[in-house]
Amino acid sequence: MDLRWNRRALLLAGAGGLPFWAGDPQPVEAAARAGGRSVIVVFLRGGPTQLETFDPKPDAPSDIRGSFGTVATPIAGVRFCEHLPRLAAGLRHIAVIRSMTHALTDHEAGQRYVLTGDRLAAPRSPALGASFVAAVGWRVPPSYVAIPELRGYAGCLGPRYDPFTPLGDSGHLTLGTAVPTGPTAPQGFARRSRLLETLNQRFRTATDGDATVEEHGALVRRTSDLLHSEATRRAMNLEWEPARTRDRYGRTLWGDYLLLARRMVEAGRTFVTVVLDGWDTHAYSVPALERLLPDLDRALAALLEDLAQRGRLEQTIVLVLGEFGRTPRLNPQGGRGHWARAMSVLWAGGGARGGQVVGATDRTASEPTESPYSPTDLAYTLFQQLGVPPDEIRVSPERRRLFAGGKRIRELFG
């Protein structure tokens, strides 16, 4: 399907008074084919080190090994960093891809590659979530959520394909807490929205299908519907969660993010991108990682365990990745530089066999030695598991295949 925004569909949708996404290209068929899986992408922004997370090299010299020890996992011979004991214990849900590799060591370019799956990391390429929405359609509760935010990744699809961003300026939930007041207060909101719709009519007719005007109108309607949605509000309110569950996630910011992600996934078929920042550890990485790793360990392990207990892991794909790995050798400042030749990615759920390691790296975790895969392959596999033929994802204007040259990561499902 072509991801180019379809004005005719939009007009039809608007004219019929339907929500505009009903006019998206083939949403119904696509949804039917899609098998209903959701996605949680946990994006570790900054480029997490592979050596101090999922691919430690305990036998390497100390300037490569780093100062952390390792911890055993249920699989013989597979070890994680000592600060990830819960994930190590929960490895049965996880497939670790240790041989992810690419060549873009710039943050901007690397993020663009990893988050879009586009080998060219073109600035107008849409993020995976935007492609997902374009393929399966938009619904309320929102089909595409970014926590806390992911800006500038709708690409050629336009702002209509931006994720819904539930967190406000100071980190508070825009909708999540209590009963909303102000313009979005439930009493009268429907009337207000209708009034707005009426006042919009004249200009809309006057500009007669202008792209910007239509896009704005569509965004307003989409956002109003979100603000209306009791289900969305409920999903975003963490207060509904039992205290025990919240404790399990750690009651940290990251824990709340991941818990929120789980609630969004439960509320409907959703692509959630959670951005956990702070992994660009160029210098003095030990204290930084001692802070980051336990937070991640607790929250992520809780998420996987929670999903598994609720029987949702089959229907939910959890991906954990950064834009690249880090240099095998520690620098004199006690950190590591950018290194894209080898990085580790976690895949859990969505039909993948947990408790396995895919690929391997050499003695210094600098190059993959078996079954190297690229982020394009990862995106390709992801969309296959979502039931969307990845070859049909194209970007305008030249209708280029977004995941051209991608191949399935077979080991995950073997």
Added chain:
Amino acid sequence: MLGRRPADDHPQLVRDGRRVQPGRPEQSLLLRKATLAELHGGGRRFSVDSPDYQLLYRWIRAGAPADAPSPAQVRILPSRVTLDRPESRAPLAVWATWPDGTREEVTGLVEFRTAEPLEVQVDQQGVLRRGTRVGSSGITAQYGPHSAAITVVAPGPRAVVPRLPVRNPIDRFIGDRLAELRLPPSPDSDDREFLRRASLDTLGHLPSRDELARFLADRAPDRRARRVEAMLQDERAAWRWANFLAVWSGCDEAELRHRQGEAGGPPAEQLAYLWLDWLRYRMARDVPYPEILRGIFLATSREGKSRADWERQERALEIRMARQAYQETLYATRPTCDVYWRTETHSLRPMKCAEAVSRRFLGVNMDCVRCHDHPYERWLQSEHHGLVDILDRTTYMPSPPLRFAQKVQLALAGLLSLGLFAGGGALQVLRLRRQGRPRRAAWMRGGWGVGGALTLFALFCSLYLVRPGLPTEYQSPGLWAASVLEPVGLRGAPVAWGCGALALLLVLGVGRLQWNRRRDARAAFWLPAVGTVFLGTCLDVGYVVGRHGTVDRRGWVQVLYRKATGGETGEGVQRRWEVFVLDPAPEDRRTILLPDGTPLRLGTPDDRKPFLAWLCDPRNPWTARNFVNRIWAQYFGRGLVEPLDGLATHPATHPELLDWLAADFVAHGWSLRHLHRRILTSATYQLASRPHSGNRTDVRHYARFYPRRLSAEHLLQAVDTVLGTRSDFELPLPVPEPTVFQIPVLSPGNQTTAARAFRMLGRLPSTSDNLTSEGVLFTLSDKALWKRIEEPGGRLRRPLEQKVAPAALLREYYEVALTRPPDKAEEQAALRHLAASPSPLAGWQDLVWALLNTTEFQCQH
């Protein structure tokens, strides 16, 4: 692959034995990357079974010989193509002319590219087809480093198409293109639409009701031109365009804060404000563009002043800023804007600085060229490095240390005063001895006193006679001593304490001697006098030597004060940061080539000067075109060249118009006001935004005015106008009336300013992509905005209290927000809503909220 000079490419290709491997051609990176067997940033160029692959394979197997002659010329035939009907096809042929005059068809060997695939498509055999839109596109054929381009037109259906009226030459260019494409232009905008559009673009403000009424009452045929003229003279226009120039030239509060963190000095929001005001001052006076560039480019903090004068000036500025008593004479009237370099120079990133200069002032993006020459780029990597070198020596750092010559001067001054001290004392002693006083009495009574007086005299003499550009308060015996002691390694706290102790001992010793000899009134006078001078001098020496060595200290009084108040005793006095140009090192002396081939000699005292001269030369291929392109984009929502920094690589939609606009701009003394006037008075700008069936799909030929969402600054200002409130940005300084274009500087990613901007437009970026889902969510749901609708003192409260008729109030809101009265349907809907509301206030709050969220309000159209 590496550049556009085959002679340079070849050695690069064959040298390392990886790219080209004649023994194993299939292992050559050249082939592996092009077929995507290896990762390749440029994607797949051809497949293994293509003729291209075979040709390259054979060439590599033959040892990659470098004997390819270069064609003298490459041409595409036919040179102009019109694809008249939907199913039209047209084959292209590319001919190379060799140096010996023979011609050869190379169609199969070139790479074809289309600039607008939605309008014209081309396949690799050179066959043209129409796209889905009416329009035209440049088609480029790339033969090695040589390229040729033609324009292909895909016009609309045959019909009689109305001509765009010609009000000034811009319309000729636009109208010719529209006629050629058979795109019918929309009709002229009506007066209300024009006034709203022009006010927002020129002033950054919605027109007030008065302005609207006056404009509508004016029926003279030249009313638009006169209105444009009046707006261009308006103070608000200066603020609005200064804001644009500030954002464009890189004024980013977050960035300033980041840099200023190391430097101390005024807070970032104040610096951003100074930058803005400096530009505003020039906008108000229509200063020619090269003058503005000069002020930015050749900026130094001191501007040739002595350090003392500069520091005085800085301190005065800081104090006035802190007291909220800034006046334009404190910064805006300065010849140069040194704040620019406070963000732009960074010892770690001269490269980014050079790239920013190129992007902003030349419209040339250097992302590719940073690492390697690129076949499609006009700049080479070496030229990029040259630009880096030009700007590299401009720094923002603590003031430069004293040069050797200055230290010698200082030492001489010190010696002079010591000599005077000794000489004066000796003379006095001699005089007393001649009077027959005993030796000891002569020394004690005469020497010290007169010597001390002469010392003071000598000090002042030396201060004003020998001024090596140091602030006077910094010149002291301590400083001189420091300049002598420091080079031999005597510095730090022990020296300071030693000096202090010595001073105390001497004073006590002398005092005791004096007191013992003559217990009289004269001694009682001399003792404290001499003691104070002596103690002060010695403490001064100690402090200077102990702290910083040569330059930065504010004298011993301050030390005592700090000790007494428990102030920053540990830190010492920091050297003030300033923008200056480092002296050239011997290796800086070299000649570089600018991208158009102009040689430039580096290693002069300020290399920015010759670069600026090149930049402002009317023959410079980019400067003027870049600027008019950016201004054009402000008015029309898209540049004649897109992206805006693609001037060297991307074709213009209307090349002749761009050239003419640039030439016209230069010919009229680089006057911004003239440029604005040209655009604002053109029929093109004044077209209605309403499309009709013939031009709805047009997005770049200007058959109508394209609506676009207002930028954050505009929207914020417009909301204020409608609500009758004023956003409190905690501006560093009170803004003069009339209300100006308010957000000081809001730039993408600038969280803090955005937050300060009443968390209102929260996170609206002020980029060309103004439409974001977050922005829409924000205006729909923000509580602060909701509350401000009924804020006391706003537009709503008073009419409600006075029970103004709803229809009249509605009309007022509509005229302010949308520059038009409500139509019947709208009025009915609004009144119905009011009638059904629990209270008038609640009803009006809903109504105004809805008005602020309408597309019509949030768009420029």
